[in-house]
Amino acid sequence: MTDTASLSTDVAIIGAGPAGLFAAFECAMLKLGCVLIDALDEIGGQCTALYPEKPIYDIPAHPAIAGGDLIAALDRQIAPFDIPRLLGRRVEELSGTRGAFTLRTSTGDTIRAHAVIIAAGAGAFGPNRPPLEGLEAFEKSGAVRYYVRRRADFAGKHVLIAGGGDSAVDWALSLRDVAGRVSIVHRRNRFRAAPESLRQMDEAVERGEIEKLVGYQLHGLHGNDGVLDGVDLITLDGEVLHVPCQALLPFFGLATDLGPIAQWGLDTVRGTIPVTPSTCESSMPGIFAVGDVASYPGKLKLILQGFSECAMAAHAIHPIVHPDTALHFEYSTSRGVPAA
Incomplete structure (x- = not known):
């Protein structure tokens, strides 16, 4: 999706790297509508921009998988849900409260969402x-x-x-x-x-x-x-x-910057967003953080840990979107992939 958009959804996901893509899958599995927003012109975050051919060795069930291949697999995983994507723009403003947020992007999009997941990785990045x-x-x-x-x-x-x-x-x-x-x-x-x-x-x-x-x-x-x-x-x-x-x-590391995210009133520590480990909720109710941008005691900056955080955040968001509906956890092997 490239045109200026005005849409309403259950969850706005900021960042379309590995964590953002899997967060979209976890939300979709709980029948939560979502939209992916990323400042880059293509999905994948650092995996696509920095090391598409570099093998990653700690993804479960993959002895080795290139960064680009991992993103392609995550993309195929969410394909059945037809999730909207707002690429090539960044979220400049976020206002509202838990259950009723409004986001505005650098290209004039307006997104209304019950909850927000920040999966922004290291934020905007550039080489030292x-x-x-x-x-x-x-x-x-x-x-x-x-x-x-x-x-x-x-x-x-x-x-x-x-x-x-x-x-x-x-x-x-x-x-x-x-x-x-x-x-x-x-x-x-x-x-x-x-x-x-x-x-x-x-x-x-x-x-x-x-x-x-x-x-x-x-x-x-x-x-x-x-x-x-x-x-x-x-x-x-x-x-x-x-x-x-x-x-x-x-290879002297990356200079990173949270950009506008740092101005939204969230607690931040050295360029990360502290969260409650069991839910990945930030200091602002209804706003969650997953992946490298999230921090808590014992945090490991591994893609696989980001995947786990996506599942916890999606489950914590469900009662925000559906306060009168109990969520009964089921394994994906028994429930399958729900219809989009």
């Missing part, structure tokens, strides 16, 4: 960019990238990956079979990735599949007209190492 002279020209040409959308773009190239977290290590492992050469640079020999990923990287380094450069930081870029031919690294003592390469992938 390294302070390197001439960086912009190489960004425009694609020689410096902060996301990998197609591994094939790096076929045969010497790729230098900078960073010490999961993204850096995971992409070094993923690109070693595609790129001509993969090097990973980090300021210290202590990486902050998952233990199994670190084990695989160490084995790949021993086999010569990945070159590990530790004790260095990015220092300078070499090339002309956006064509990268090398990167200078530097130690704390000022020793410079030149690494010939055709692509640089700096």
